[in-house]
Amino acid sequence: MWAVGGAKRRAWVDRFTYVGFLVPMVVPFLVTVAVPFGVGVYYSFTDWTGLGSGKFVGLANYVKIFGQNDYLYSLGITAAFTVANMLAVNVLAFLMALLCTQEIAAARFCRAVFFVPNLIGGIVLGYVWQFIFNKVFAQLGGVSMLTDPTGAFFAIAIVSTWQYAGYIMMIYITGLQSIPGEVLQAAGLDGAGALAMLFRVKIPMVMNTFTVCLFLTLVNSFKQFDLNFAITGGAPARILGGKAIPSTEFLALNIYNTAIVKNNYALGQAKAIVFFVALAAISLMQVWIGKKSEVEL
Numbered sequence: 001m002w003a004v005g006g007a008k009r010r011a012w013v014d015r016f017t018y019v020g021f022l023v024p025m026v027v028p029f030l031v032t033v034a035v036p037f038g039v040g041v042y043y044s045f046t047d048w049t050g051l052g053s054g055k056f057v058g059l060a061n062y063v064k065i066f067g068q069n070d071y072l073y074s075l076g077i078t079a080a081f082t083v084a085n086m087l088a089v090n091v092l093a094f095l096m097a098l099l100c101t102q103e104i105a106a107a108r109f110c111r112a113v114f115f116v117p118n119l120i121g122g123i124v125l126g127y128v129w130q131f132i133f134n135k136v137f138a139q140l141g142g143v144s145m146l147t148d149p150t151g152a153f154f155a156i157a158i159v160s161t162w163q164y165a166g167y168i169m170m171i172y173i174t175g176l177q178s179i180p181g182e183v184l185q186a187a188g189l190d191g192a193g194a195l196a197m198l199f200r201v202k203i204p205m206v207m208n209t210f211t212v213c214l215f216l217t218l219v220n221s222f223k224q225f226d227l228n229f230a231i232t233g234g235a236p237a238r239i240l241g242g243k244a245i246p247s248t249e250f251l252a253l254n255i256y257n258t259a260i261v262k263n264n265y266a267l268g269q270a271k272a273i274v275f276f277v278a279l280a281a282i283s284l285m286q287v288w289i290g291k292k293s294e295v296e297l
Contacts, residue, residue: 044270061270070245074254085221088161097172115166126230149247175209211290225252
């Protein structure tokens with residue numbers, strides 16, 4: 001009987017120990033993520049102005065945002081930027097990873113050089129590149145890319161790719177280095193050339209790495225704010241439906257301008273909730289497709 005009682009006490013002690021280790025992680029998560037998110041969902045159904053609790057208005061904010069041309073345009077331009085940036089970052093990062101995993105003398109130096117842009121803050125980097133586009137490139141080409149809607153879009157994509165590709169490259173390097181040397185040697189003995197080795201051995205064996213990198217670049221691209229804010233601020237204007245709207249205002253910047261600049265907190269919160277739902281749905285779909293591809297390969 002004493003043995004049974006001792007076992008029960010030890011079980012309770014173990015439970016309290018587990019809970020004690022969870023508290024330092026769970027409490028900050030609740031305070032900084034879960035509770036603010038729940039409060040934000042509530043405010044999206046009100047006419048909250050930043051003070052008080054606001055009056056409940058139901059789905060009025062959601063109906064209103066989907067009737068705004070600038071918001072719908074921001075949704076479309078953000079989706080286009082996400083696709084373009086995902087492709088550019090991952091292709092460039094994988095090519096750099098292939099280069100840095102070759103047996104060349106400058107491999108380590110190349111890793112460091114390619115990774116350095118990721119260490120620079122987005123706001124600082126954005127203002128530096130804004131100066132380069134407006135002053136340096138304009139002097140060379142006569143016209144700044146930032147004065148044209150299409151040019152400004154690609155300017156943000158170029159800087160984002162230049163900044164983020166080095167980080168994704170490091171993940172691809174890890175994936176490539178995890179391929180067993182015996183597999184590569186066997187493929188070489190079977191007569192596999194460089195292209196066959198790449199497409200039939202290396203890429204299939206790092207598909208899980210592709211899934212991770214595509215997920216990271218998707219989330220980073222869809223949430224793009226700092227470079228967008230610093231390089232263009234949403235400019236230049238584009239005429240849509242007889243009204244001038246910012247041509248490079250991505251979703252995150254549109255939400256910021258709605259809530260902070262225009263002081264429409266409830267409408268901005270509704271946009272943020274839609275932003276979260278869209279990002280979660282797209283991310284889950286991308287991961288599901290990536291995992292399915294891994295199984296098929």
